[in-house]
Amino acid sequence: MNVLSNPGIRGQEQSLPLCGPRSVQDLPHCPPGFSLSSRLNPAPMLGLQSGQRPPKPQRELSQEEQQDLRRKINSRERKRMQDLNIAMDSLREVMVPYASSPSSSSPPHSHQAGAPPGRRLSKISTLVLARNYILLLGSSLQEMRRLLGEVSVGMGVNTGPVPRLLLAGGWPLISGPSQLLLTQESLLTSTASSSSSSLASAAKCPLMSPGHMEASLAPVHWSSAGASRGPLCPCGVCRLPRFNHSNPVPRFPK
DNA sequence: TAGGCCATCTGGTCCT
DNA sequence: AGGACCAGATGGCCTA
Numbered sequence: 142m143n144v145l146s147n148p149g150i151r152g153q154e155q156s157l158p159l160c161g162p163r164s165v166q167d168l169p170h171c172p173p174g175f176s177l178s179s180r181l182n183p184a185p186m187l188g189l190q191s192g193q194r195p196p197k198p199q200r201e202l203s204q205e206e207q208q209d210l211r212r213k214i215n216s217r218e219r220k221r222m223q224d225l226n227i228a229m230d231s232l233r234e235v236m237v238p239y240a241s242s243p244s245s246s247s248p249p250h251s252h253q254a255g256a257p258p259g260r261r262l263s264k265i266s267t268l269v270l271a272r273n274y275i276l277l278l279g280s281s282l283q284e285m286r287r288l289l290g291e292v293s294v295g296m297g298v299n300t301g302p303v304p305r306l307l308l309a310g311g312w313p314l315i316s317g318p319s320q321l322l323l324t325q326e327s328l329l330t331s332t333a334s335s336s337s338s339s340l341a342s343a344a345k346c347p348l349m350s351p352g353h354m355e356a357s358l359a360p361v362h363w364s365s366a367g368a369s370r371g372p373l374c375p376c377g378v379c380r381l382p383r384f385n386h387s388n389p390v391p392r393f394p395k
Numbered sequence: 396t397a398g399g400c401c402a403t404c405t406g407g408t409c410c411t
Numbered sequence: 412a413g414g415a416c417c418a419g420a421t422g423g424c425c426t427a
Contacts, residue, residue, distance in 0.1 A: 211404090211405085213413095214404090214405085214406095214414090215403075215404060215405080217414070217415080218403080218404075218405085218415095218416090219402085219403070219404090221415070221416080222402070222403080223402095226401095226402090260426095263399080263400060263401090264400085264401085265400090
């Protein structure tokens, strides 16, 4: 039986290896020639080029040893992905205060009684939002520095107490990541359904399109003025002003 | 029912 | 050698 077919068990800490069509439980049914890896069961390399050393002869592992090793590898991979999901959840907590499922231990689409409305941000949405939020913070910092300079010049002092604008908390920029989601429009129709539909339209976001993903890595120049005036992205996720990427930068080489 | 999102398994590659 | 990381494959769940 595949535990994935058991609702509610997904995402929970699995101390035991999964049983399923692709689990180690079915290894005995694997076709001839199946190998866990070239390291576990060194087989002739089909694409071995001349000059390359053939793999060192290694001890053949028994079927039980192979299964144990495969369980260990699977367990590590599961743990790794769970850690990744934990980190993603912590990022979601920062980005989306109304996330319905704060923990990855809950089914991603569950609508349990008592759970807050709305849907958990997808991974891609979380990452795009985080990126945009970081960019916005950077531009806010720049704007703050610029205004601080103006205030200092106006007061005729170079150094002095923090301007009252800052002390009063009236900074006209962004107050938190949720502002990336709760635009004026969404505030007017502030319902969970609108949030869900906005998230559903994330896939249509031009910023998230494959082509734009490349360009979106380029440095962008934001300003609070531009953020308040420019046309907003039609997708419901980022809801950020469109901007032009003039100098796309290459990805980091793998 | 199709599409999106996800967890898991798996084999390969790289690093320590 | 063992672990981390990655990407492809697969199948389940959910929503429109």
